[in-house]
Amino acid sequence: MSTDNMEERLAALERRLAQIEERLDVRFVWPQSSRTMPPPPESSPGQAQQASPPPLQAPRPQQAHPQAPAAPSPAARPAVAARSASAQAVLARTRAVPDSPSFATSILGWGGAAAFVLAAAYLIRLGIDSGWLTALVQIAAAAAGGLLLIVAGLWLRDAHPRYAGYLPACGIVILFLAIYGGHLYYALISAKTATLFVIGVCALSLWLCRVFDSELYALFAVAGSYSAPFLLAGDGGSITDLVIYYSAWSVVFSIYAIWCGRRLIYLLALYLALIGFDAIWQMHAPTEWIAGLSFQTVQFVIFGIATMVFSVRRQQPLDEAVAMLHLPPLLLFYVLQYVVLAQHVPDLAPWISFASVVAVGLLYLIARRLSDAPLPGGEWLLWCYLAVVLLHAGYLEAWPSDWAPWASFILVPVAFWITLRRAGGIGPLWALWTAVGAIFLLNYVRVVVGFKLEQVPGHTILAIAYAAMLYLGYAMVSRREGGRETRMLLVYAGHVSAMAAAVHLLDAAIVVSTAWGLLALACLGISMWRSDRMLGQSSLLVFGATAGKVLLYDLSGAQPLARIISLVVLGVTFYIGGMFYQRLTGAR
Structure with a gap:
C-alpha cells in the first residue's frame, strides 16, 4: 500500500471521528506542547460505582467565531488508549475491594480476642494463688468479662461491623466456660439452673448470629x-428428658437455619x-432401646423435613455437592438405627x-412437586441411600442365603427397566447399579466356580440362566447407540458362563469340548x-479356550481313539469356524 x-x-x-465527536458533543483539545492526554481526575470508589466518568473535555479558549473541533493526530491515539485502559484498570481495582476483612485483619482480630481470653485466665489464676479470688468471684468475674466483650463488640459494630464480631464470639465462649465451671468444679x-443458663447463652448466640451476619455464633x-x-x-433427668431436650434443640436449629438461610447450622445439629x-444413651440407659429408637426416628423426621423446607422456601435445591454433605x-442414622433394630x-x-427409604423418597417427591x-442432588441422595439399604438390609x-444366586x-x-425409563441416562443411578453390580458379581463368580x-x-441350571441373562442384556444394549x-463385557461374561454350564452339566471331557466348539460356531452364525x-x-475366545482344553487336558492320559476323536472334533470346528469368520470379515 502506497504512502499517499x-x-x-x-x-x-x-x-x-470528528463527526462522531460532534454528534456526541465531545471535544478534545490537544495541547501544543505535548501529544499525550492529561490524566483523568481521581474519583472516590462510591462515585465510580454510581455513575460512569464524564467524557474527557478540556476548556476551550474564548473565540469570536466557532471552529470545527480539532481531531486527534494519529500519533496521539495510542497514548489516549493507554491512559483510558489505565484508568479503567484503576477503577476496576477500586471496585474489587471486598467488604470483608482481609486474612491479616482476621489474624489480628482473633489474636487480640484470644489475648483477652488468656488475660482473663491469668487473672483468675493470680487470684487463686493469692487467695483473694474465691470461687464465686471467679465465676462472676468470668461471666462479667464475657458480657463485657459482647457489649464492646456491639458498641464497635457500627464503625467496624465485621471486625467487631470477634469480641462477642470470645464472650460467648467465656460464658459457656463460666457456666460449666460453676456447675462442674465448684457446684x-x-x-437445672445451669441448663437454663446454657439455653439463655444459646439464644444470645443466635441473636448475635443475626446481628453480625455470621455463622460462627x-x-x-x-x-x-x-x-x-x-x-x-x-x-x-431420665433418657426421656434427654430425648425431649435434644429434639427441642433440633427443631429450634432447623427453624433458625431455614430462617437465616444457612444449611450448615442444621447439618451440624x-x-x-x-x-x-447415642453416646449418653449407651453409657447410662442401653436397655431403654425404645427411647433410643424413638429419638433416632424423631431426628430423621425433623431434619428430613428441614432439608425439604429449606430447599423449597429458600429456593436453593440440593445439588450434588451439597447432597454429599447430607449423605x-x-x-449414620441408618447404621445407628439398624444396630438397635x-x-x-x-x-x-x-x-x-x-x-426409611420410602420416607426419603416421599420427601424428595414433595420437594420436587413444590x-x-x-432436584439433581435430592435424586442422587435418594439413589445412594437406596443402594446402601438394598445391598445391606x-x-x-x-x-435367604439359599436363594442368593437368584437375587440377580x-x-x-x-x-435395567428403571434406567430405560429415565430419559437422562444412568446419571445418579450409578449408585443403584453399583449395588446391583456387586450382588451380581458375587453370585456370578460363585456360579461359574460352582462354590457351595x-x-x-x-x-x-444356574450357569445357563446367567448366560441367557447376559446374552439378553447384550442384545438389548446393542439396540442403543x-x-x-x-456390550463387550456382557458378551464375554456370557461366554464364560455358558462354558461353565457345559462343565457343570456334562461329564465327558470330549463332550464338553464339543459343546464349547458348537457355542463358538453358534456365535459366528x-x-x-x-x-x-x-x-x-x-x-475367538471360545475357540481359543476349546483348543487349549483339548491340547492341554483332553489329550493328556486319553486313549488313542479318544485322542483321535478330540482332534477331529477340534479340526472340524476350527475349519468351519474359519469359513464363517472369513465371510464375516469379507476376506477371500
Whole structure:
C-alpha cells in the first residue's frame, strides 16, 4: 500500500471521528506542547460505582467565531488508549475491594480476642494463688468479662461491623466456660439452673448470629447446646428428658437455619444430636432401646423435613455437592438405627430400613412437586441411600442365603427397566447399579466356580440362566447407540458362563469340548445373521479356550481313539469356524 493511499485513509478516519465527536458533543483539545492526554481526575470508589466518568473535555479558549473541533493526530491515539485502559484498570481495582476483612485483619482480630481470653485466665489464676479470688468471684468475674466483650463488640459494630464480631464470639465462649465451671468444679449452681443458663447463652448466640451476619455464633450455640448434657452432671433427668431436650434443640436449629438461610447450622445439629445422644444413651440407659429408637426416628423426621423446607422456601435445591454433605449423617442414622433394630427386633429391621427409604423418597417427591424444578442432588441422595439399604438390609440381611444366586434375576431387570425409563441416562443411578453390580458379581463368580451350590434350588441350571441373562442384556444394549464397553463385557461374561454350564452339566471331557466348539460356531452364525461384528470376534475366545482344553487336558492320559476323536472334533470346528469368520470379515 502506497504512502499517499495511507494518508488518504487516515484523513478519512479523522473526518469520521470528528463527526462522531460532534454528534456526541465531545471535544478534545490537544495541547501544543505535548501529544499525550492529561490524566483523568481521581474519583472516590462510591462515585465510580454510581455513575460512569464524564467524557474527557478540556476548556476551550474564548473565540469570536466557532471552529470545527480539532481531531486527534494519529500519533496521539495510542497514548489516549493507554491512559483510558489505565484508568479503567484503576477503577476496576477500586471496585474489587471486598467488604470483608482481609486474612491479616482476621489474624489480628482473633489474636487480640484470644489475648483477652488468656488475660482473663491469668487473672483468675493470680487470684487463686493469692487467695483473694474465691470461687464465686471467679465465676462472676468470668461471666462479667464475657458480657463485657459482647457489649464492646456491639458498641464497635457500627464503625467496624465485621471486625467487631470477634469480641462477642470470645464472650460467648467465656460464658459457656463460666457456666460449666460453676456447675462442674465448684457446684455453685445446680444442673437445672445451669441448663437454663446454657439455653439463655444459646439464644444470645443466635441473636448475635443475626446481628453480625455470621455463622460462627450459631455454631457456638449448636456446640454449646448439644454438649451440655455431657458437662452438666445431675441425678435428676431420665433418657426421656434427654430425648425431649435434644429434639427441642433440633427443631429450634432447623427453624433458625431455614430462617437465616444457612444449611450448615442444621447439618451440624444433626451430627451432634445423633452422636451425642447415642453416646449418653449407651453409657447410662442401653436397655431403654425404645427411647433410643424413638429419638433416632424423631431426628430423621425433623431434619428430613428441614432439608425439604429449606430447599423449597429458600429456593436453593440440593445439588450434588451439597447432597454429599447430607449423605454421611443419613448413613449414620441408618447404621445407628439398624444396630438397635438388629439387637431387639431382627425380623423387622430390614423392613423398617426400607420404610426409611420410602420416607426419603416421599420427601424428595414433595420437594420436587413444590419447587417445580429438577432436584439433581435430592435424586442422587435418594439413589445412594437406596443402594446402601438394598445391598445391606435387602440382600445381606433379608434375602435367604439359599436363594442368593437368584437375587440377580430380580434386581438386574428392575435396574435395567428403571434406567430405560429415565430419559437422562444412568446419571445418579450409578449408585443403584453399583449395588446391583456387586450382588451380581458375587453370585456370578460363585456360579461359574460352582462354590457351595448344592443347597441352592435349581443349581443345575444356574450357569445357563446367567448366560441367557447376559446374552439378553447384550442384545438389548446393542439396540442403543454407544455402550461398546458394556456390550463387550456382557458378551464375554456370557461366554464364560455358558462354558461353565457345559462343565457343570456334562461329564465327558470330549463332550464338553464339543459343546464349547458348537457355542463358538453358534456365535459366528448369529453374528453373520445379525451383521454383529463384535459377537463374531468374541467367538475367538471360545475357540481359543476349546483348543487349549483339548491340547492341554483332553489329550493328556486319553486313549488313542479318544485322542483321535478330540482332534477331529477340534479340526472340524476350527475349519468351519474359519469359513464363517472369513465371510464375516469379507476376506477371500
